[in-house]
Every structure is written in structure tokens, then in C-alpha cells.
Amino acid sequence: MSTAADMALVPAPGDERQALIERWAQRHGIDAARRLAEAEDLADAVAAEITPDNTVDTYAKSWRVWTRFCTHASLPEVEGSRGALVAFVAWMLREGQQNGKGYAPTSADTHLAGAVTGLRQRGVAVSGDDQAAARKALAGLEVKLLQAGERRGRGQAVGADIDGLRALVRACPDTLTGDRDKALTLTGFHYASRSQDPAGLLTGDVTLYPRGLVVAVLTGKTKHSVRNAEISYADDSEICPVRAWIAYRTRLVVEHGEQWAAPSTPAFVGIDQWGHITGGMGPDSVTRAIKRISTRAAVPIAWTGHSLRIGLASVARRKGRDGIAIADQGGWARHSRSMLGYMQREDGWDDNASAGLA
Template sequence: MITAVELVDHALVERWAERHGIDAARRLAEAEDLADAVAAEITPDNTTDTYGKSWRVWQRFCAAASLPEAEGSRGALVAFVAWMLREGQQNGQGYAPSSASTHLAAAVVGLRERGVAVSGDDQAEARAALEGLAVKLLQAGERRGRGQAVGADVDGLRAIARACPDTLTGERDKALVLTGFRYASRSQDPAGLLTGDVTLHPRGLLVDILTGKTKHSVRTAKIPYDDDPEICPVRAWTAYRTRLVTEHGARWADPATPAFVSIDRWGHITGGMVPDSVTRAVKRISTRAGVPIAWTGHSLRIGLVSVARRAGRDSIAIADQGGWARHSRSMLGYMQREDGWDDNAAAGLT
């Protein structure tokens, strides 16, 4: 059976053949195949996962509403939004507006990938419906979603450093949190690091961070020694790596091995950490230390902004260290949350 995408491709090749000849049309078709392969190769795994999950949400909606999957009309998209907020989750509960927004955007991508025409106006109307319905939820007193993660702070770092046991796992936990805080890590950042991505420098560490989230796909963060040895990320990293090689062999010094390894309850190394295991580790580590509100995988990223801002660091320096675009809206949002009292237009007027 020929799909809609294949029909479109066939018609395109026929037009090329008419304009440029059969040989040129064949080479252009091969170039299109290469472009598709490159796009698939460079798309981050987490983006691919999101598209897959959102497409399954779209399929559940279509089944529930008895609508065809391969149709992205204005009415279908608006109905999709309303269904998600009303009952879209597997447990019959409605999604938070932020999750519904993600699923809407990804479902539109999925439709277009399958050759379904979705106009910008129809998508915009669905998004306007989503925003309007989200306001209605707020007016009705509904607060959905987890809200913004709590930011890491220096007191929490000290508590974590003291609570880490004298084991390889404890050394890894300490290095994971102390280094991650200094370069405002997301969960996927330390999970993607290799040993060769972290190098010692006379003034600290150089960390080459690979991320597919922005156009700046690789950045090098400079992590200096801390004046307080207890929470110094450079000393924590060195201690962890030294112990790893001492206890498990020189092969873990190979630049191609994971920088942060997964360790089971019996002390066996099971491979490299993945984003989910980093998130779970940060929560477990902070809970063990008695941090009042458990940290999440995003707490280290928020924390650097908050602490650096209070210390008077320039916003551009913070953006460069954390890999944000300068004047990033999300980064400025973290700052505004911290500055709301000290840097307040209504303060000190009398």
C-alpha cells in the first residue's frame, strides 16, 4: 500500500524529471533520502521519545473520538486540546496545560511527517483554545502540573557533601551534584559525559558538554576550585575518579568510558548513567541529606542561576556558564523568582 508521503514524493520526483531529466531527478531523490537520514541522526533521543509519546496520545484521542488519525483539521485539533485537558491521561485525568501544549506541538509534527497538511492558522487556533481553556481552569481553582522545581543552594550542597557515605557510590554522588551545580546541568548532561570530556586545568575543570537542545551543541564550561574544600567540585571529581580506577581497574580511565557510572547496591558497575538515573540520584541524594524539599534533575540548573545572581554575577556570565542563550527567557524567569523581594519596584519607597 502506497502512503500519502510516498505519493507526495513520487509526484515531486516526476516534476524534477520533467525539469531536469531522469538522471538528475534520481540524484535529487537520493539527496532527499540522505537529508532525511541526517535529520534522523541529529535529532536528540529525548526529542524522538517526546514525538513518539505525543503521537500515541493523538492515537488514543482519535480512537476515543472516532476520528481518522490522518486528519489535522481545525476542529480535530481543537477537540484534541479539549480532550487532553478533560480526560487525556491514561488514568482518565486531564493533562496539565504545559503537557497538553507539548503534545499538541508534537502531534502536529507527527501529522506533517505522515503527509497530512496542517495549516498554521488551524494550529494557532488550537493553541489559542488551549490557552483559553487553561485560564478557565485557573479561574475554577485548578492548579495542574508539578510547578517549577526547587533550586539547589549552597547550604544544600554542604548537607549533601556531609551525607555522602565513604564508598564509591558516595564519591560519585558528591561529584555528580557538586560539578553539575557549577555548570547548571540538566539530567541528560552528566549522563552524556565521557571521561575524556572532563579535563583538569591548573585553575579547575574543563567540561565539554554535548547537548542537542540548542544550536550551541557543544560548550565548554570552566569549573574553578572552590574556596571551601568540603564542596569543591574539582576535589570531588578527582576523588571519585581516583577511587573508581583504584577499585575497578585502569580501563575506567579510558577517555571513551562514561564519566559517571551506574553502581548497583552491591557495588557493581552496571554501565553509564542515563538521564532518568541522574534524576533519581539527585532526588535520592538530596533526600538522604535532609534537604527540606527534595531536589529534582532540574534543581541544579535553577540553583546556579539563583545563587550566582544573589552573588552579583552578570547575567551574560551566568548564561555562558549554563549554556543559555544570552537574555534567555527561562533563565531570566529563574532570576525574577529570586529577585522578587530584593529587587522590587515597590520596596523602599518610604
């Protein structure tokens, strides 16, 4: 039988882990328990390593929302009961934001998932049934909001299209910033970029071949979104992503030096109003740039950081491209629900039970 002194030899980060290690020691001995504990530590480290930074940030934000709710409701933070989770959902929709307004249902759903994750990280057992009850309550309350004529949230971003790309290109000034904006939007459209994708690219991740570019997208969240995306020369030179990339990179080196040709430099650089390089673009600066570029071009609805991604799926579908080819180019899982949703924007008009009846 293991003693308390023996147990002290085994690393134990928390009461739950300590109890587990004690059970291992009783079953397999101290040495095996130590090795199993080290394997648990390795598993935790791997999980932390592979979790994207934006997911970590979302979990942290959701936990702050949960703690505000617990303070408001005078409930303990480390108790994820059915009643607490349902009350959390109702509170978020009613008044959960710091300005006293209710969250959009999609945001409430995200914070519910993040709060459950935070509870489990802190050793709180949250049953699947209790979480399901909270989600059912959220779905029912969302219906009530719709019936009351209340639509919250920004809704899905508008997708980029070819006419919009042409307008964007024509509105770009003949400056390094203008050339960067062309390359950012045209290449991003053709590999269905999220805002973090161009922000994470290095010069060495974009390779020029006789038939076009190969973009090594390394910032994806899944095995599908980490990919090499081929981008061919376009027949229309005005909106050709390859020519835009070459023009931008050539001008960057001519105006700011050969050091910007190094493979380790950012593929897309920030440029201030005086034309100075400020470093690599971050995801937020990419999002702001896409909105600014589209506003300058006077597209009917301003684009967001997700518009290029939506646009590739919807335009490629309209042009008759195969769904698997679209998924592979854009880094979706084949038969991805989000990708199919973007395609439905096109299919919903042509493949429609009411179309052509009159």
C-alpha cells in the same frame, strides 16, 4: 514529457514525494529529478541524525496520545483540521491521560506540538492558522482551570543552592557511592547540568587543569548547550567540585581497577547496594540519584534532575554574575527565556515594585 516507466526509476517514498518528483521531472528532466530526490533523502537523514533521542521519544509518545484521541472521537488519524486540533486540546485537558484524568496544560501543549509534527511527517498539511487556533483554545482553557482553582503539573523544579549543596555533601557516606554523589552534584551544579549531561559524559570529556576542570558537554540540544564549561577550584574545600571529582575518580580506580581511568569509560558510574559497578549512569538514574541524594540530606524540597541547572542561574544571578557569562557557562542562548525565568526568581524579590514601601 516523462512517462510512468521513467518515474519508476526515481526513488519515491510516499505519494507526496512522488508527486513532487514528477513535477521536478517535468521541469528539469529525469536525471535532475533523481538528484533532487536523492538530496531530499539526504535532508531527511540529516534531520533524523540531528534530532535528539528524547525529542524523538516525545514525538512518538505524542503520536500515541493523538491516536488514542482519534479512536475516542472516531476521527481519522491523518486529518489535522482546526476542529480536530481544538477538540484534541479539550480532550487532553478533560480526560486525555490513560487513567482518565486530564493532562497539565504544559503536557497538552507538548503533545499538540508532537501530534502536528507527526501529522506533517505523514504528509498531512496542517496550517499555521489551525495550529494557532488550537493553542489559543489551550491558553483559554488553562485560564478557566486556574479560575476554578485547579493547578495541574508538578510546577517548576526547585533550584539547588549553596546551603543545600553543603547539606548534600555532609550527608554523603564515606563510600565510593558517596564520593560519586558529591562529584555528580557539585560538578553538575557548576555547569548547570541537565540529567542527560552527566549521563553522556565519558572520562575523557573531563580534563583537569591547574586552575580546575574543563567539562566537554556534548549532549546538548542546541549549538549553545554543546560547550566546554570551565569549573574552578572553590575557596570552600568542603563543597569544591574539582576536589570532589578528583576524590571520586581516584577512589574508583583504587577500588575497581585502572581500566576505569580509560578515556572511553563513563565519567559517572552506576553502583549497586553491594558496591558493584553496573555501568554508566543513564539520564533516569541521574534524576533518581539527585532526588535520593537531596532527600538523604533533608533539604526542604527534594531536588530533581533539573534543580542543578536552575540553581546555577539563580545563585549566579544573586552573586551578581553577568547574564552573558551565566548563559555561556550553562549552555543557554544569550537572553534565553528559560534562563531569564530562573533569574526572575531572584530579581522578583529585590527588583519589586512593592519591596521596601512600608
